[in-house]
Amino acid sequence: MIDPLYEEFPETIEVDGEEYGILTDFREWIRFSDMLADNELTKEEKLYLLTNWLTETPRNITAKLVNAVFAFFRADALNPVPIESEEEQEDESPQPKRPPVFDWKYDAKFLIGDFRRYYGINLLSVKYMHWWEFRCLFAALPDDSMCRKRIDIRSKDLSQIKDKERRKQIAKIQRQIALPFELDDDDMATIFEG
Numbered sequence: 001m002i003d004p005l006y007e008e009f010p011e012t013i014e015v016d017g018e019e020y021g022i023l024t025d026f027r028e029w030i031r032f033s034d035m036l037a038d039n040e041l042t043k044e045e046k047l048y049l050l051t052n053w054l055t056e057t058p059r060n061i062t063a064k065l066v067n068a069v070f071a072f073f074r075a076d077a078l079n080p081v082p083i084e085s086e087e088e089q090e091d092e093s094p095q096p097k098r099p100p101v102f103d104w105k106y107d108a109k110f111l112i113g114d115f116r117r118y119y120g121i122n123l124l125s126v127k128y129m130h131w132w133e134f135r136c137l138f139a140a141l142p143d144d145s146m147c148r149k150r151i152d153i154r155s156k157d158l159s160q161i162k163d164k165e166r167r168k169q170i171a172k173i174q175r176q177i178a179l180p181f182e183l184d185d186d187d188m189a190t191i192f193e194g
Helices: 026-037 043-053 063-074 086-090 108-119 131-139 146-155 164-177 185-193
Strands: 012-015 018-021
Touching (some): 026 043, 026 063, 026 131, 043 063, 108 131, 108 146, 146 164
Antiparallel strands (some): 012 018
């Protein structure tokens, strides 16, 4: 874990003792997310395209390289390593994907508005912002921001809402702001087997 208050955000990733320069502007990683979500691309094409976010082409695309790129994308070094409980370690059953609660593309107008409102930052004209700084600011958006409200509504478990009218109201809003979502064959199998 790094401390962003006094440690610089990385400009490289390390794989087997070799450093690779990596693009760091937030717009690049939103594009990366869009590339990952593109259902018209095969997994192999996505692996190949992943190298576009490195400043030099690697000799080989290894699992360690892919993991390092994804660790940068997730900003893993900003988060403490979670301590897994014994119950979490024992439960190895596959879980189906859940519908997304936020999408950089579909929620872009709310993101732009929230950054301008809460931070005075115009995301459309800012020259540069490191992806990890962007992630810090996004994580710190207050509960009354449009992004946080949308995430909260989309993630509500309707079965936990006792009041019938409130549940109906939340379900209606969830439908109105739902994001596109498809289950793949493995997820469908997990649902029907469980």
